[in-house]
Amino acid sequence: MNPQMRAVLIKDGKGPIENLYIGETDKPVPAKGQVLVKIVAFGLNRMDHYQRQGGYPVPPGASSILGVEFSGRVTELGEAVTKWAVGDEVFGLVGGGAYAEFVNCDEGLLLKKPGHLSWVEAASIPENYITAYQALVKYGEVKKGDHVLVHAGASGVGIAAIQIAREYGAATVTATASTTEKLDWLRSIPNGATHTVNYKTEDFAAEVKKTTNGKGVDVVIDFVGQSHWAKNVESLAIDGRMTILATMSGNEVPNVNLGTILYKRLRIQGSTLRSRSLQYQTELIASFRDIMDKVTGANGGGPIRTYIHKVYPWTEIQRAHHEMADNKNR
Template structure:
């Protein structure tokens, strides 16, 4: 089969090329999916550069989310049939024509979602759901702060916080254009802050009468640490999904104790199959049915920044590396 490969196994974006790779065969509990489209995530850039190896047992090929049709069934699979239209999550292997994936890690593509829209959902929306609800436990009437608001996960997290009852959702981004775009999302953030020019902690404390936010979803790490701790309310919690600015902040343990804060790291790709299966089931039950494309009528909307043919995978990686996207970058297998 054809797949996006990396010359030398790792390297700069110029090392990406479409070549030949062995077509996977599904094990007893897997299905083989013929891929129509796949999503680009920041972890793909890290893996390409050699900084983020796939979990043990996963394909070395990039990509963790996709949409497509079931092409072959493992010997013990009875829930699916060939031709079923699905979207799904994997530990790797989505930058390819075919992927073998656990039968529990795909779900049916609604007819109101295009292949591109369907491919934009699994990794971003599951990660956001995990941070906001499954682990973060947002409650009706609470206040949330979502960093990297215009990223794929950020866009989803902002909406999910509102969806699960947050009375107010603050978000941060790096430009006026991104902030203006975020505020136009119908059920998106209520307040948008430029973290480069404004102190988000001071603004939040002023806007909340000194109380702060109950939940923070953070990807930034070191540069936001002190302001995050300052912005959290008594009994507040923070879900840390990445540390794009570094992982070694200067830590004052005092506020963690006297504000009774809970700081929790969270990953998705390296979780056990059982954990991922439970997360997927909860997401399907509580949120997935409310997601439509940008022009749909769902309470939750998936926003696509750009769609590339996979022959332009280098350009897509450059787009994400430049932090130019507001919403999801998708590639189509052509």
């Protein structure tokens, strides 16, 4: 019989939050180039919610167990691993499997856990901050003096993108969210948003035109899709770049006017991370290390900080998923 471990499993393979439970499953064995990590903390992400419902495909070869970001200690090395040793404190990114006692991870997708970050803080970084870095720096090519618009500003990726944009020298960073509380908080944090817009009650395209003296923004980071499309295009300046990370309001945009995209010379980029090749993810994480050196906890004093909404024991995984599903997390 294979060695067993505990993990968060899903009754019937998919379904409502109540189908989540902690059960026994086979402990993973590291393949060539992989390390086995004993998990101390893992992060919850919106994709976990969709995957639980059966709406998010698992990448080929990845574990069907939920969870893509974690922190922990290396306990076993696969063949040909050269970057890590047993006992190393790490955090990293996987295609799945982090809701468990142990997870296999390719050695290039791990980062050394800095001493100034707690286990929880380290586990909160990989998916949110690497996604934001990819969208804003690799695709959006943000540079000093740019004007940036970040939707879902109070989400994990939104909070990361706002701070990274400020660190790269953006002239303005406008964030959208749905409540005054969230907007006030986004302006209050160090390197937070310079401007905020309540997308439910205000026209964000009109607001960024005012903020930028009619020019428009150079970079848009969007998670919303259909309902924001027309105003996003309107918001963009000549040669503007938009990265689309999700389509929470729908995939299809009727009656699209391609002329605006043409005469503004806009560049619109779709972005995924979980489905990218191992080589791509390894190279992305290697370049992200420049940003990682600047990340601290909420009270750490760094130019980029990670903010934890709430910490749950994994025995309360259902309650944590309800918190996320109800949009109570910042």
